[in-house]
Amino acid sequence: MRRYFYGVKVQVLVNANGIQVEFGFVPGCESDVQALKKLPLAVAAESKIYGDSAYTDYQVKDDMKDAELIELMIQRKSNSKRPDEPWVRFIKEQRRKGIETSFSEIKALFLRKIHAVTFKGFLLKLAMFILAFTLNKFTNN
Known part of the structure; x- marks a missing residue:
């Protein structure tokens, strides 16, 4: 299986029900702590x-x-x-398992191959996958 890295990391903030409330794209070379500072955290x-x-x-x-x-x-x-x-x-470990499950569910929505002509188009498709996951999770809860 081919794997490509486009230099982007997605930072996602989910609530206790596993529904995404915030997300942001940051450069792949940036540390997670620096990326956390860039989220609005509303x-x-x-x-x-x-x-x-x-x-x-x-x-x-x-x-x-x-x-x-x-x-x-x-x-x-x-x-x-x-x-x-x-x-x-123990509480932190249990919460992290729920977060990792949310990430797995988002990734399951991805196609095997995401075709995009431009970098902005690629980011738009990623954002749409996250939005689709959120709407699906919201309607099922």
């Missing part, structure tokens, strides 16, 4: 955002908690400076 105050260890940045976590009352619930690495309690680690 969520309610006192929301919790779950992510994997690639989003570990203690300064960003503290700033978001102080400024917007948004709590970043990021899975920590084993050598973390701020280790989680076992029960918190």
